[in-house]
Amino acid sequence: MTGAAGLAALRGRLRGVPWPLFPAIAFLLVMMVYPVGRFLLLSVEARGPAGGWTTANYQRLLDGALYWRVLGITLRCAGWTTLLSVLFGYPVAYLIATSGNRLRARLTFWVMLPFWTSFLVRTFAWIVLLGRNGVLNQWLQGLGLIESPLRLLFTFPAVMVGMLHALMPLCVVTMVAVMEGIDGDLTRAAMTLGAPRGSTFWRIYFPLSLPGVAAGGLLVFISALGFFITPALLGSPHEIMLPQIILQQVQELLNWNFAGALAVLMVATVLVAFLLFDRLFGVSSLTGGSAGSRPPGRLARAGTAVLAGLGHGFDALGRLLPARRPRPGRRPVLFGFSLLVLGFLALPSLLMVPVSFTRIPLLDWPPQLFSWRWYQAFLGSATWQAATVRSFEVAGLTAVLSMLIGVPAAFGLVRGLRRGNAAVLALLLSPLIVPRIIIAVALFYLYARLDMVGTIAGLVLGHSILAIPYVVVTVMAVLKGYDIRLDNAAWSLGANRRRTLWHVTLPLLRAGLVAGFLFAFVTSFDELTIALFVTGGLGATLPKQMWDSAILQVDPTLAAVSTLLLLLITAVLLLAGFISRRDRAAHG
Amino acid sequence: MTAKLQLERVWKRYGTFTALQETSLDLREGEFLTLLGPSGSGKTTILMMVAGLVLPDGGRIAIDGRDATRDPPFRRDIGMVFQSYALFPHMTVADNIAFPLRMRRQREAHVQAEVKRVLELVQLPHVADRMPRQLSGGQQQRIALARCIVYRPGIILMDEPLGALDKKLRDQLQIEIKRLHRQLGTTMLYVTDAQVVTLTMSDRVCLMNHGCIEQIGTPADLYFRPRSVFAADFLGDSNLLEGNILQRSTSETLVDCPGLGGRVLAASGDAAGAGPCRILVRPESMVLAAAAAPVEAGCNAVAAVVRDVIFTGNVTRTTVESAGGTLLSVAGLTHEAGLSLPPGAAVQVRWRPAQTVLLPAPR
Numbered sequence: 001m002t003g004a005a006g007l008a009a010l011r012g013r014l015r016g017v018p019w020p021l022f023p024a025i026a027f028l029l030v031m032m033v034y035p036v037g038r039f040l041l042l043s044v045e046a047r048g049p050a051g052g053w054t055t056a057n058y059q060r061l062l063d064g065a066l067y068w069r070v071l072g073i074t075l076r077c078a079g080w081t082t083l084l085s086v087l088f089g090y091p092v093a094y095l096i097a098t099s100g101n102r103l104r105a106r107l108t109f110w111v112m113l114p115f116w117t118s119f120l121v122r123t124f125a126w127i128v129l130l131g132r133n134g135v136l137n138q139w140l141q142g143l144g145l146i147e148s149p150l151r152l153l154f155t156f157p158a159v160m161v162g163m164l165h166a167l168m169p170l171c172v173v174t175m176v177a178v179m180e181g182i183d184g185d186l187t188r189a190a191m192t193l194g195a196p197r198g199s200t201f202w203r204i205y206f207p208l209s210l211p212g213v214a215a216g217g218l219l220v221f222i223s224a225l226g227f228f229i230t231p232a233l234l235g236s237p238h239e240i241m242l243p244q245i246i247l248q249q250v251q252e253l254l255n256w257n258f259a260g261a262l263a264v265l266m267v268a269t270v271l272v273a274f275l276l277f278d279r280l281f282g283v284s285s286l287t288g289g290s291a292g293s294r295p296p297g298r299l300a301r302a303g304t305a306v307l308a309g310l311g312h313g314f315d316a317l318g319r320l321l322p323a324r325r326p327r328p329g330r331r332p333v334l335f336g337f338s339l340l341v342l343g344f345l346a347l348p349s350l351l352m353v354p355v356s357f358t359r360i361p362l363l364d365w366p367p368q369l370f371s372w373r374w375y376q377a378f379l380g381s382a383t384w385q386a387a388t389v390r391s392f393e394v395a396g397l398t399a400v401l402s403m404l405i406g407v408p409a410a411f412g413l414v415r416g417l418r419r420g421n422a423a424v425l426a427l428l429l430s431p432l433i434v435p436r437i438i439i440a441v442a443l444f445y446l447y448a449r450l451d452m453v454g455t456i457a458g459l460v461l462g463h464s465i466l467a468i469p470y471v472v473v474t475v476m477a478v479l480k481g482y483d484i485r486l487d488n489a490a491w492s493l494g495a496n497r498r499r500t501l502w503h504v505t506l507p508l509l510r511a512g513l514v515a516g517f518l519f520a521f522v523t524s525f526d527e528l529t530i531a532l533f534v535t536g537g538l539g540a541t542l543p544k545q546m547w548d549s550a551i552l553q554v555d556p557t558l559a560a561v562s563t564l565l566l567l568l569i570t571a572v573l574l575l576a577g578f579i580s581r582r583d584r585a586a587h588g
Numbered sequence: 589m590t591a592k593l594q595l596e597r598v599w600k601r602y603g604t605f606t607a608l609q610e611t612s613l614d615l616r617e618g619e620f621l622t623l624l625g626p627s628g629s630g631k632t633t634i635l636m637m638v639a640g641l642v643l644p645d646g647g648r649i650a651i652d653g654r655d656a657t658r659d660p661p662f663r664r665d666i667g668m669v670f671q672s673y674a675l676f677p678h679m680t681v682a683d684n685i686a687f688p689l690r691m692r693r694q695r696e697a698h699v700q701a702e703v704k705r706v707l708e709l710v711q712l713p714h715v716a717d718r719m720p721r722q723l724s725g726g727q728q729q730r731i732a733l734a735r736c737i738v739y740r741p742g743i744i745l746m747d748e749p750l751g752a753l754d755k756k757l758r759d760q761l762q763i764e765i766k767r768l769h770r771q772l773g774t775t776m777l778y779v780t781d782a783q784v785v786t787l788t789m790s791d792r793v794c795l796m797n798h799g800c801i802e803q804i805g806t807p808a809d810l811y812f813r814p815r816s817v818f819a820a821d822f823l824g825d826s827n828l829l830e831g832n833i834l835q836r837s838t839s840e841t842l843v844d845c846p847g848l849g850g851r852v853l854a855a856s857g858d859a860a861g862a863g864p865c866r867i868l869v870r871p872e873s874m875v876l877a878a879a880a881a882p883v884e885a886g887c888n889a890v891a892a893v894v895r896d897v898i899f900t901g902n903v904t905r906t907t908v909e910s911a912g913g914t915l916l917s918v919a920g921l922t923h924e925a926g927l928s929l930p931p932g933a934a935v936q937v938r939w940r941p942a943q944t945v946l947l948p949a950p951r
Contacts, residue, residue: 183672183674185670185671185672185674186674186676186677188639188641188661188668188670188674189668189670189674189676190676190687191640191641191660191661191662192639192640192641192661192662192664192666192667192668192745193662193667193687193688193691193735193736193739194662194688194691194692194739195662195687195691196660196662197660199691200662203687204676207678208676208677208678308690
């Protein structure tokens with residue numbers, strides 16, 4: 001065999017290897033799977049120089065009623081958050097999915113608004129809203145509904161409000177994605193076949209939207225399990241959650257091994273939730289596959305009967321109402337309800353704007369207008385300045401790194417071999433599912449030994465773990481809609497792979513790439529959990545700085561920073577929208 | 589006798605776009621009427637209005653003589669077959685077909701019997717327990733039909749039900765729909781932009797254009813006696829030429845046709861007065877003859893030169909250029925001698941005056 005032929009054969013064989021997936025797989029194995037595994041393993045390692053194995057930590061876990069109570073509280077919080085997110089989010093998602101394009105875009109903007117306000121700031125906003133002299137109490141007293149202020153803050157409902165506010169957008173967006181895939185002809189067909197509106201909704205639309213409800217609920221539930229900032233700030237000691245106990249073990253008691261055992265408990269809870277979901281709905285509904293490839297089982301039959309009953313009930317109700325035919329497209333009840341939910345979502349972000357112009361050094365309502373002093377305080381402070389610069393630096397580097405790793409992975413998954421894809425996708429998405437607090441603690445443990453605590457690199461690597469799933473999902477979404485024949489056409493016209501990628505594929509995918517970059521940027525920019533652990537001696541990032549200053553004293557500088565951030569992100573979004581509109585106009 | 593379905597001066601506008609101008613239309617009991625037209629001509633708007641899925645901005649819709657204009661779809665006695673089939677993906681085939689019966693609260697034993705009956709009617713008794721996704725496109729279409737006929741609606745609406753199928757399957761299902769129509773005697777309203785469907789299945793065809801009815805009549809009416817250039821062009825192949833009416837008598841009209849390089853005779857109809865007009869001659873009405881062959885009195889004959897001969901199986905299409913410089917399409921049953929006409933050969937194109945259709949010149 002000649003050398004050239006051998007080389008060609010080798011190249012042929014190498015072409016089959018899914019190279020684009022390797023960086024992502026390697027990165028997550030090294031940066032996430034290994035550290036988390038190491039941390040969880042601590043739970044069975046004996047403390048002290050002697051080493052060896054022990055079950056003492058689990059013994060302690062089993063014996064301590066406290067931990068089971070905390071687990072109960074955690075499950076209760078996550079469960080209620082999930083239930084309420086779905087209940088309040090479903091009508092909004094339904095309205096969005098069944099509206100015209102323009103209304104849909106507008107509603108989506110308002111649903112996503114909380115995402116663009118720092119997570120911490122939103123929590124402080126709820127303190128201002130729910131406090132003893134807060135907006136709500138003042139309002140209720142003003143109306144004469146109550147004599148003395150109610151105790152709203154530091155209660156279970158306050159925690160619920162904060163968590164619901166943080167997680168409902170996620171739930172709505174997930175449900176909308178599934179609902180948009182429901183063919184409008186199906187509900188039309190049901191009506192022509194004799195199904196009144198109630199039966200049409202409950203027997204056709206609702207069952208078809210269930211995978212979305214389940215996926216949205218699962219995401220909310222799993223995210224809620226890892227919450228600790230909201231319950232810490234809005235709740236009382238009765239609302240203490242599992243992540244807070246882990247934090248306490250690590251930061252105050254320095255008992256890493258027991259923290260590891262608690263983390264195992266948490267991961268196990270997540271896994272059980274996941275398995276239950278898979279048993280009931282199949283994981284494929286998470287990634288956009290839908291029902292209908294196998295006949296319904298007994299459980300589904302029972303569900304169908306319940307829905308049929310609901311349908312008939314609503315139809316009977318419909319017959320009681322006057323037989324007036326509502327004009328299509330006008331749904332006052334649905335619309336009114338959705339506006340209330342959207343108001344709830346937008347309130348904290350907007351509240352901070354007037355508060356930032358107050359004259360007094362209190363994050364309070366009503367603000368004593370008008371003063372620039374908190375903006376001056378922010379702009380005049382070297383600490384805040386440094387934090388801002390650092391946040392941009394870290395977020396920029398994170399976005400670049402996660403694009404470099406995530407984009408090839410998305411290509412590999414959509415274009416590459418089918419075998420093993422599910423496993424790879426599961427790995428790439430796992431940072432969304434493993435509670436963030438566990439990743440943070442595990443990274444801290446790793447960095448401490450590598451002397452990487454307090455380095456920019458450490459922070460960027462950590463944030464990239466969280467950003468990669470968003471990049472992969474966003475880019476995969478646009479790639480799936482990309483017509484591969486365009487590439488084939490470019491090849492047939494004489495472009496090689498590299499030039500095709502550069503001149504045809506990437507320009508057409510630009511909107512998706514920009515979205516992926518922005519997602520990664522914002523993820524890092526607003527990230528607190530990992531920053532709390534690994535910033536160490538390094539100056540803080542913006543969220544960390546907010547957290548630090550909030551612990552010392554909450555002053556309106558926070559509101560000023562939040563308003564500036566809201567402005568900045570709105571500008572970025574408008575720019576991205578402009579780019580994608582221009583792209584669409586250019587491509588027809 | 590009242591009509592099965594009556595549309596009286598219904599119209600619909602979306603913003604500044606008029607989807608349907610004031611239109612009236614009647615369907616007899618048991619009639620198969622096709623709404624034919626290009627996209628955006630208003631045919632689907634009519635269908636959706638009859639279904640109750642779109643409300644007219646004005647006018648009245650009556651089913652069996654009863655006003656149904658504002659009735660919701662589920663209280664009209666109609667069934668609809670969608671282009672996308674709209675089979676419920678989370679139900680088995682049997683549950684899909686049973687759905688309309690269950691909505692009507694019929695006894696379960698009766699439901700099962702009916703499902704079995706229609707599955708046999710569409711010749712798919714073995715797929716009852718499958719999910720729609722497990723069926724082929726043609727099978728899904730038949731199940732959609734079965735689901736629609738199982739509850740014996742008074743009117744069946746079909747929105748391009750064959751549009752997504754390949755040609756062979758389309759032809760086969762067309763025949764099947766026609767058979768079902770004969771068997772059931774149901775009134776059918778069918779929407780399509782494919783001309784062939786129209787000719788095979790319809791009792792009457794309603795040709796739509798720009799939100800208006802262009803012409804309504806039997807398929808033969810529309811084919812042989814189109815009343816406008818649009819109708820002539822939309823249905824079948826045609827040779828359309830500009831002309832000028834010179835002289836009319838009770839039996840014949842003489843038209844000057846510069847495109848053919850001479851005058852042609854048409855049987856007198858009522859379509860055109862004097863002055864500019866269009867003439868239509870279908871390709872299969874024209875016959876090729878040797879250039880020197882003697883012409884029968886009263887027959888049109890135009891000298892021409894062969895440009896192209898296309899053999900399409902049982903029919904051969906010949907393109908010729910007339911003395912006036914116009915390309916004409918002539919179609920005839922294939923015979924071997926006709927295939928050997930060389931390009932450039934001089935021929936004569938002939939047709940009877942009765943086969944010349946006079947159309948008004950478009951404004």
